[in-house]
Amino acid sequence: MFRTSICRCFRLTVTSRALPDTTINEQPSFNRRKNQADQFGLIGHKLAPQNERYDKYKLDDRFFKGNVVRKEFQVPSKPKLKQITLPSTMDTKKRKKLEKQHVDFAKHQKAYGVDKRTAPVIIECKRSDLNHYEGQRYPSHDLPLVSEHWDKAKYKGDWFIIKRLQKLPPAIVDPDDRDWEIFSHLLDYGIIKNIKEKLHFSKPTKIQFATLEDFSVPMHLFIAGETGSGKTIAFGAPVISELIKDKDRGINSKVIILTVSSFLRNQTTKMLQDLVTNFKEAPVIREGKKTTVFKSADDFDVLVATPSRAFTLLNSLPKPLPISTVVMDEADMLLDESFVESMSEFISVVPIRNSTINPKSSNGARVIFSSATCPNELQDLAEGIVDSSFLTYIKSNTLHRLLPNIEQKFLRIMHPERLEILKEILEKDLQATTNGRILIFCKDINRVHYVSDQLKAAGVECFIIAKGKSVIPNEARVIVATDAASRGLDLPLVNHVINFDFPRHMVDYVHRIGRVGRCNSSKRKSFVTSFVRSDLQISMVKEIERCARLNRPLRTIETDVAGMIKANRESHKTKSDEKEVAVE
Numbered sequence: 230m231f232r233t234s235i236c237r238c239f240r241l242t243v244t245s246r247a248l249p250d251t252t253i254n255e256q257p258s259f260n261r262r263k264n265q266a267d268q269f270g271l272i273g274h275k276l277a278p279q280n281e282r283y284d285k286y287k288l289d290d291r292f293f294k295g296n297v298v299r300k301e302f303q304v305p306s307k308p309k310l311k312q313i314t315l316p317s318t319m320d321t322k323k324r325k326k327l328e329k330q331h332v333d334f335a336k337h338q339k340a341y342g343v344d345k346r347t348a349p350v351i352i353e354c355k356r357s358d359l360n361h362y363e364g365q366r367y368p369s370h371d372l373p374l375v376s377e378h379w380d381k382a383k384y385k386g387d388w389f390i391i392k393r394l395q396k397l398p399p400a401i402v403d404p405d406d407r408d409w410e411i412f413s414h415l416l417d418y419g420i421i422k423n424i425k426e427k428l429h430f431s432k433p434t435k436i437q438f439a440t441l442e443d444f445s446v447p448m449h450l451f452i453a454g455e456t457g458s459g460k461t462i463a464f465g466a467p468v469i470s471e472l473i474k475d476k477d478r479g480i481n482s483k484v485i486i487l488t489v490s491s492f493l494r495n496q497t498t499k500m501l502q503d504l505v506t507n508f509k510e511a512p513v514i515r516e517g518k519k520t521t522v523f524k525s526a527d528d529f530d531v532l533v534a535t536p537s538r539a540f541t542l543l544n545s546l547p548k549p550l551p552i553s554t555v556v557m558d559e560a561d562m563l564l565d566e567s568f569v570e571s572m573s574e575f576i577s578v579v580p581i582r583n584s585t586i587n588p589k590s591s592n593g594a595r596v597i598f599s600s601a602t603c604p605n606e607l608q609d610l611a612e613g614i615v616d617s618s619f620l621t622y623i624k625s626n627t628l629h630r631l632l633p634n635i636e637q638k639f640l641r642i643m644h645p646e647r648l649e650i651l652k653e654i655l656e657k658d659l660q661a662t663t664n665g666r667i668l669i670f671c672k673d674i675n676r677v678h679y680v681s682d683q684l685k686a687a688g689v690e691c692f693i694i695a696k697g698k699s700v701i702p703n704e705a706r707v708i709v710a711t712d713a714a715s716r717g718l719d720l721p722l723v724n725h726v727i728n729f730d731f732p733r734h735m736v737d738y739v740h741r742i743g744r745v746g747r748c749n750s751s752k753r754k755s756f757v758t759s760f761v762r763s764d765l766q767i768s769m770v771k772e773i774e775r776c777a778r779l780n781r782p783l784r785t786i787e788t789d790v791a792g793m794i795k796a797n798r799e800s801h802k803t804k805s806d807e808k809e810v811a812v813e
């Protein structure tokens with residue numbers, strides 16, 4: 230009882246302090262409500278009932294505008310800092326995997342000298358742990374190769390890609406102030422004009438520059454520049470200029486250009502004719518076709534022919550012929566076993582100055598060898614024809630290296646699936662560009678017919694290049710060819726070479742892939758795809774991969790030593806050795 234009264238007393242006291250002139254249940258008057266609103270920071274003429282006010286406040290800010298002032302103050306925004314968050318929990322498996330990765334990266338960097346997380350990939354592999362990175366070096370006896378075990382069937386479907394490292398071909402990689410006019414003492418003015426205005430070659434390529442620099446010295450020349458580096462103009466422009474000068478001086482001279490095939494004969498003749506278009510008295514440049522007949526020596530100034538045809542045509546004319554220059558284009562092939570007979574016949578009717586047989590004689594023709602490869606055996610062969618002390622070598626410093634402007638893919642496949650893969654590649658390629666051409670190499674003419682028939686059956690229109698079939702229509706996008714198309718051929722718009730049958734010799738690989746990434750195609754991206762199957766092919770791919778990883782030239786480029794020429798040289802050597810012994 231006492232307790233209750235105290236409580237009541239207290240309650241009354243408290244209430245009376247907060248609202249002195251009213252009781253708890255009493256509704257406050259409007260003025261009092263207004264004062265209360267002021268206390269809470271709101272001034273209004275008329276306030277809505279409590280619940281409505283609250284709802285509107287929540288839903289619609291505009292309620293306060295006009296009749297109610299809303300006091301707001303802005304908290305200055307802090308500059309946002311990047312939040313570093315650590316996963317609060319990470320399962321052990323994941324953590325261990327990351328730790329292992331970290332250790333692997335460190336190990337790789339220690340062993341090979343590159344951080345594979347940041348270095349650009351140069352050789353991309355299906356098994357990415359075998360990727361090769363820019364600047365990567367290998368400790369001795371540790372050169373992991375993708376193709377190492379490709380002889381085992383389980384590696385079927387494995388691949389690696391040697392990436393394209395630069396856009397421009399190495400022959401024109403460093404543009405500088407070199408201009409054709411520097412050689413105006415050597416080249417005919419009209420020829421320079423045609424090179425610049427008709428052919429649109431604004432500057433000489435590296436090999437052209439080097440050849441023109443050395444051309445005035447009356448020595449035999451060996452021009453060795455990578456495929457597509459412009460060797461035809463390198464020898465063609467000065468040789469024809471010299472011919473024109475001789476004519477002006479009243480000297481009658483002739484030039485013979487030897488080629489290895491009718492395609493090349495055709496192409497070279499056209500390029501030389503381009504050099505002398507619009508000339509009032511242009512030198513007569515003739516192709517040595519099967520149907521060509523010369524009635525007299527005046528019928529030609531320049532003859533472009535295969536050795537056997539050149540021999541027949543020259544043999545039909547009265548001797549001696551004033552031949553000033555003989556060019557052996559694709560010298561490595563002309564001097565190999567396949568041409569030994571016809572070359573020996575040709576050499577027998579054309580006297581050569583400072584030859585091995587007669588080094589002191591300055592009468593006869595100057596010889597210019599031109600080739601995209603120059604192995605030691607080939608030098609031996611050349612020096613079997615001309616005396617080595619009268620032979621100047623002009624070699625490109627990127628000779629026998631893999632062209633850095635071409636992407637090369639090697640694919641380990643099984644025999645039956647080749648055709649299907651080929652069709653897939655063609656489908657993709659033909660869709661990707663509207664005018665790019667694809668050149669497919671096969672080992673022989675039977676395989677060429679088989680592939681082209683299969684492609685035609687699958688609805689792909691294709692054309693053939695083989696011995697005796699040289700006309701390719703402009704609209705041809707897929708071309709199937711034998712190695713007859715691998716030498717010197719300059720087909721515009723080819724941007725993909727496919728080795729359906731991998732070549733048997735490294736030198737053929739170099740020539741085949743040289744059909745793309747040429748000086749005139751620097752803007753297009755070029756690809757080579759090679760199907761690899763047999764043990765011999767795998768061993769060649771290993772060598773290519775090794776050279777790409779070690780950034781060194783290909784070492785297994787060889788020429789079939791031409792028995793007859795070599796034998797001539799050997800016998801000559803023995804004779805001169807005997808002479809020297811006799812003098813002693």
Ligand SMILES: Nc1ncnc2c1ncn2[C@@H]1O[C@H](COP(=O)(O)OP(=O)(O)OP(=O)(O)O)[C@@H](O)[C@H]1O
Pocket residue numbers: 429430431432433434437454455456457458459460461462600601716717718719743747748749
């Ligand atoms: N100075 C130049 N600038 C740009 N393109 C050039 C130049 N000289 C030649 N070319 C072009 O480069 C291409 C390759 O030239 P060419 O056929 O002479 O090469 P090559 O070195 O003989 O090749 P291969 O060894 O394959 O026979 C041709 O289409 C040619 O028109």
